[in-house]
Amino acid sequence: MLRSRIIPYALILPGMALLAVFLVVPTIYGIWLSLHRFDGLNVGAWVGLDHYRAVLSDASFRQALWHTVAFAIIVVIGKNVAGLALATLVSLPLRGARAARTLLFLPVTLNIIVVGAFWTFFLSSARFGGLFNQVLEAVGLGMLQTSWLSNEQTALATVALVEVWRWAGLHMLLFLAGMQSIDPALYEAARMDGTNAVQRFFHITLPQLKPVIFVSTLLALMGAFVRSFDVVWVLTRGGFGTDVMVTHLYDEAFQYSRFDRAAAMGFVLFAIIAVISFLYVWAARGGRADD
Template identity: 70%
Template sequence: MDTKYLAPLALLLPGMTLLGVFMLVPIAYGLYLSVHQFDGINLGAFVGLSNYLSVLSDASFLSALGHTAEFAAIVVVGKNVVGLALAVLVNMPLKGMRTARTVLFLPVTLNIIVIGAFWQFFLASSRFGGPLNLFLASVGLGHWQTSWLSAPGIALVSVAFIEIWRWAGLHMLIFLAGMQAIEPSLYEAARLEGANAWQRFRAITLPALRPILFVSTLLALMGAFVRSFDIVWVLTRAGFGTDVVVTRLYNEAFQFGRFDRASAMGYVIFVIIAVISFIYVRAAKFGRDDA
């Protein structure tokens, strides 16, 4: 081996070692466990694909997968729409926009326990002093009062909207960075041609933000599938129709002690995410014919 490669390889070695020990080895071991009987302590016989077949025929897992798809649809659309709208707002040359950016980004920095405590209080029933339900009653909309975090069919949507509120500031900054990279002369030329604000946004801003939208959508999609555990668990403990695939996996392992099925479930989720990501990447193509 050429000695000029020794120094770069030596610099890469610590990072690659950590990657192998803390990522590649656990991934390989999890795959090994998924094809064996394993209760968390005792490793049993080789069972082949039976754990995978059991997971794919499990009604509770399929139900959680449906909840995840619904949650993801709301979150992906919401994060992008709200994030883009906020980016347009804070990009305006108005006084106080720097402060507004900071305030809008604050939910991203909050601890999940703080977020859960606030929203459980805010969405509590009027009997327990929930501000939202009390407000609805005070303005004559008492018939809209409901148990926002404990009513099946409503709880999942409520959690999704809280997830949008939590991460909209991050997506706002992603879009804002893309908007500030657009050449100002394009807008000046459009103004000279008589284009109004909406026409400038549609003809200049949106096309320029297509790569940013791709990244933002992919982040939101991955977050909905693999980062939804904390918000769901803190707000509803995965009850009331809010059980998603990651909470299902957690319960499978730590409530029922079926670590073998949980390992198989993790790989099923991985394959689903990989397929969705591949299809999305191929469908997006960034508007290129050679993608």
């Protein structure tokens, strides 16, 4: 009897040990560091919540937060719209649809350095060989030419759209899997009622995809807040109005050697993400309950 009770706990013990070593202990240690002076090597005097006050009163941090919010809005909307549009396209019974799925998913597999090199060249000014600006000139839209990644008015949105391009294939697969799980009888019944393709999309496809939209939005939201460092760094290094919270945290730690304040900033970011995630999940559950 005792053995049967112990075995389940023994089986999960290795996983719990790994979780403690690589998540719980570093988190507790990070909180401890954020309450002390820390230069990256030596832990100094206790300062309490001074670093948190400094972070929240820092104008550059608040600016980075607003940049992150704007980045997240573009990315969340872009990934969902692009993923749903691509899934709808490749779900059609067209020749070459399977090959198209592979090609559309390809950007997800590319190394971020390759992505950065390609888009930096593609979006550079026309005099440096930027293909996009050359295309604008060729079609008579030369007045729209600009240095897309070094213009503060366009850089943040441009980086966000590159992020959408990079991950749209993943969201396409999510929506495609959701579409393939919809009962075909629903569409047959709708056709018998005389509905057209647009009506079937809005009254059958979208309502049936609510769980997928929930997951896709949550993934895009988390990616925009905590996984945006690589794309921002390789394209602009956080300059030209693209300094988001993760790049700002990096600068605090490795450019200015304020590791203690960077630790506090990391936990402020964690708190913001936790609140946003909780509110989103609560709102989504409320929406489903109302249905």
